[in-house]
Every structure is written in structure tokens, then in C-alpha cells.
Amino acid sequence: MSRTTPPRPLDVEALFPELAAYRGTTTRLHPRPGRPEVTVSSVGGPLLWPAGEPWPVCTEPHSHAHGRRPADIHRQRQILTAAWLRDPDTGPTDEERRLLEELGRRHHAHDAAAADPLPLIGLAQLYRKDIPDLPAGPDGCDLLQVFWCPFDAHGPSGHGMLLDLRWRRSEEITDVQTSPPRPRVVGFEGYVPEPCVLHPEQVATYPFAGLLPKDLCARIDAWEERLEEEAEQWADEDAAAVVGYQYDLSIPPGWRVGGFASWHATDPSPMDCPACAAPMHLLLTIDSSEWDGGSGSWKPLEEQGLPTHRFARPTQVTVGRGGELNVFTCPQEPCHLHRWSIQ
Structure with a gap:
């Protein structure tokens, strides 16, 4: 719609x-929430990324061993949404509240060293064919892909974000990466997007x-x-x-x-x-x-x-x-x- x-x-x-x-x-x-395909513009959806090309990573050394698991964040949101749709006045059941508390816990990835490359989160991809105001990329690229690091730990202050933009020609990609690497934990749940169609x-x-x-x-x-x-x-x-x-x-x-x-x-x-x-x-x-x-x-x-x-x-x-x-x-x-x- x-x-x-x-x-x-x-x-x-x-x-x-x-x-x-x-x-x-x-x-x-x-x-809006949905199940976008790799061939369309989306937020939080699958990206048209070549299978043989390394996934973008954060190489700036910083602690990334302590945080919340992305799967727990998605599940927590699903429970809250279902509870609201069921009855916005009463909210989650006692059992759901117990589960929400468990999903909200932070975890420690003991073997994650600060200098280890950290997979970035694929935030969005935008095709020029879909977006009237998207400018042309370098050398005729028609696809913009946006990534960011799920931790605020960059720059001189040590509290800034890291954003990574990539342009590419969509017609050149025939073999797509279907299981990209994911960060094991994230420092802030606001960095984890829900899949949305545009x-x-x-x-x-x-x-x-x-x-x-x-x-x-x-x-x-x-x-x-x-x-x-x-x-x-x-x-x-x-x-x-x-x-x-x-x-x-x-x-x-x-x-x-x-x-x-x-x-x-x-x-x-x-x-x-x-x-x-x-x-x-x-x-x-x-x-x-x-x-x-x-x-x-x-x-x-x-x-x-x-x-x-x-x-x-x-x-x-x-x-x-x-x-x-x-x-x-x-x-x-x-x-x-x-x-x-x-x-």
C-alpha cells in the first residue's frame, strides 16, 4: 500500500x-514492517552483497564483548508488538514479562578481543530505480548500501558512531551473499533495525x-x-x-x-x-x-x-x-x- x-x-x-x-x-x-527482497530498497532487509566479497567490518579497536544479542532484541520486540495488538490496555502476560526480562539481559562474548574485526550491521540499501531523489553514485553506480557499527566507541572522544556507505552497480552482482556475518552482541538496541519495506x-x-x-x-x-x-x-x-x-x-x-x-x-x-x-x-x-x-x-x-x-x-x-x-x-x-x- x-x-x-x-x-x-x-x-x-x-x-x-x-x-x-x-x-x-x-x-x-x-x-514499514515487512519482508523485503534483496532486489528492492529496504531498511533492515537482505542486501545485494557479492558472495565472494568480504563483509564490511569495524577495524577500530574498541571493546565489543559485552552487550545484547540481536536475536533477543528482535524477539523482545515481537512479544511486545503481539501483546499490544492483543490488548493495549493489559499489555504482556506474566509469562511474557518474565521472558522479556530474560531477553533484555546483556551477555558477554568472552573471546571477543577489542582488536578483532567486528561485522557491521547492514542498515539499508537504496536503488536509484526506487528513489527519485537518490543521486547517481560514482561511475554510474545505482545502488547505495548503508552500514554502521553497533557500538558507540569511535573517534577522539571514544563515544561516536561509525558509518560506512558503499556504492555499487547492481547488475554486476549475480552470486549473492545469503548468510552474512553478524555481530554476536550489540552495544545499543537502537542500532538493530527491523526489516522494513519502503x-x-x-x-x-x-x-x-x-x-x-x-x-x-x-x-x-x-x-x-x-x-x-x-x-x-x-x-x-x-x-x-x-x-x-x-x-x-x-x-x-x-x-x-x-x-x-x-x-x-x-x-x-x-x-x-x-x-x-x-x-x-x-x-x-x-x-x-x-x-x-x-x-x-x-x-x-x-x-x-x-x-x-x-x-x-x-x-x-x-x-x-x-x-x-x-x-x-x-x-x-x-x-x-x-x-x-x-x-
């Missing part, structure tokens, strides 16, 4: 005609307000302040429906490809290519949820009647404390190293 973004609550270009010059597009991926939808988008010309940004801020002042005179339930540029009119939430990055958690930061200094473009946004619990104006029309708390996190991926990861690429040379920002 396709997913359709509702019309925006207001025509933002009618309010601010200058925005027409900055309009862009982004492809909302709309991941329902790509291209929508209009506009830049983060702080990156617009100062006079236009100031007018948008003043408009939002007036709305907030008016909302203070309304009943509480009406105040929750106040429309804002950032959360309702410009940048969609959720997993998406292309468009503009949000800088709602930090000030905008220049994202220039470390190799050639070209201003980088947003390639991919990995989000912890598909829509928020506020106005929910981005919730697809097909899912308007579904509870937000159950259906807003189909991938079960969590970035940081529940934010989003924006991945940037060089528009001049896609083979240059990517950069990212957590918001």
Missing part, C-alpha cells in the same frame, strides 16, 4: 512568496529557516511568534494544532533521501567536502520516528487512524536520544568521504 503525505496545513508560498525560489524535493521513504514518495520541501536570507527568516520567526501568542488564548487542545514553519511546512520528519537538513538541535554548521571543499548535499536522513506526537501533520493519509505511539517507529532504529542522522555527500565526486550530523 502506498503512503500519501497530507496537503500542508497552509500554503507557505502564499504566506512567503520568496520561498518559491528555494523549493526543493525530498523522497520520504515511509519504511513506500517512496517525493514531496516538496524548503530549507531550514536559519539558512534562509536573514530578512525572510526574521519574517517567518515573527509570523510564528504571532501564532503562538494567539494560541495562548485558545483551549489546550487547540493550542497543540498551531502550525509552524519548521515542523509543518518545510522539512518532513522520518527516513528520507535528498532535500534539506534540519538543524533544530544545533546551529547550522557548514558541511563542506573534506577532499575538495565543495558544499555538500544532504544524501540521506535516518530518523528515530516517522512523525511526532504533536500535530502529526506529516502522518500519511492511509494511517490517520493509527495510534502514533505504536506506528511512528517502524524501523525501531534510534539515533542518539531519539533524534535524526543527516548524511551528506559531495556533489562533485560521490566517491569522496561523506560527513554527517546528529540532530
Whole structure:
């Protein structure tokens, strides 16, 4: 079933005609639980990886012997989902609670040395044939595959993530790896995605307000302040429906490809290519949820009647404390190293 973004609550270009010059597009991926095939775009699904090619690994030395087993994480989620569908008021049975507690335990892989290569988790694969806003890869590559390490133990601070992007030509792969290596334990369950099929939808988008010309940004801020002042005179339930540029009119939430990055958690930061200094473009946004619990104006029309708390996190991926990861690429040379920002 396709997913359709509702019309925006207001025509933002009618309010601010200058925005027409900055309009862009982004492809909302709309991941939903399913059983994706290796030949389609997916999150957490099987990857089109050559059988004879080594699986990507993390080679940065760090402890990875203590954590949760991926199979336990998947099973725990299955039990919780089944309990919610059965009766959202009573929740899991006593026996299920006992099992959930057991599955939630951390384990120790005694023979896992810090210097041993650690298999990365295959997070997603995206085909250009499926995703309108996915740019061409280097040398005509049509398939982007995204991996990450399941431990926050990288970089100078020793608490950063490790992301690995691979481009390839899908038509060159005939013998597919069917049993890729997996990490025995993971440091954070938010790194373990649930298999999801995608329902790509291209929508209009506009830049983060702080990156617009100062006079236009100031007018948008003043408009939002007036709305907030008016909302203070309304009943509480009406105040929750106040429309804002950032959360309702410009940048969609959720997993998406292309468009503009949000800088709602930090000030905008220049994202220039470390190799050639070209201003980088947003390639991919990995989000912890598909829509928020506020106005929910981005919730697809097909899912308007579904509870937000159950259906807003189909991938079960969590970035940081529940934010989003924006991945940037060089528009001049896609083979240059990517950069990212957590918001």
C-alpha cells in the first residue's frame, strides 16, 4: 500500500512568496514492517552483497564483548508488538514479562578481543530505480548500501558512531551473499533495525529557516511568534494544532533521501567536502520516528487512524536520544568521504 503525505496545513508560498525560489524535493521513504527482497530498497532487509566479497567490518579497536544479542532484541520486540495488538490496555502476560526480562539481559562474548574485526550491521540499501531523489553514485553506480557499527566507541572522544556507505552497480552482482556475518552482541538496541519495506514518495520541501536570507527568516520567526501568542488564548487542545514553519511546512520528519537538513538541535554548521571543499548535499536522513506526537501533520493519509505511539517507529532504529542522522555527500565526486550530523 502506498503512503500519501497530507496537503500542508497552509500554503507557505502564499504566506512567503520568496520561498518559491528555494523549493526543493525530498523522497520520504515511509519504511514499514515487512519482508523485503534483496532486489528492492529496504531498511533492515537482505542486501545485494557479492558472495565472494568480504563483509564490511569495524577495524577500530574498541571493546565489543559485552552487550545484547540481536536475536533477543528482535524477539523482545515481537512479544511486545503481539501483546499490544492483543490488548493495549493489559499489555504482556506474566509469562511474557518474565521472558522479556530474560531477553533484555546483556551477555558477554568472552573471546571477543577489542582488536578483532567486528561485522557491521547492514542498515539499508537504496536503488536509484526506487528513489527519485537518490543521486547517481560514482561511475554510474545505482545502488547505495548503508552500514554502521553497533557500538558507540569511535573517534577522539571514544563515544561516536561509525558509518560506512558503499556504492555499487547492481547488475554486476549475480552470486549473492545469503548468510552474512553478524555481530554476536550489540552495544545499543537502537542500532538493530527491523526489516522494513519502503513506500517512496517525493514531496516538496524548503530549507531550514536559519539558512534562509536573514530578512525572510526574521519574517517567518515573527509570523510564528504571532501564532503562538494567539494560541495562548485558545483551549489546550487547540493550542497543540498551531502550525509552524519548521515542523509543518518545510522539512518532513522520518527516513528520507535528498532535500534539506534540519538543524533544530544545533546551529547550522557548514558541511563542506573534506577532499575538495565543495558544499555538500544532504544524501540521506535516518530518523528515530516517522512523525511526532504533536500535530502529526506529516502522518500519511492511509494511517490517520493509527495510534502514533505504536506506528511512528517502524524501523525501531534510534539515533542518539531519539533524534535524526543527516548524511551528506559531495556533489562533485560521490566517491569522496561523506560527513554527517546528529540532530
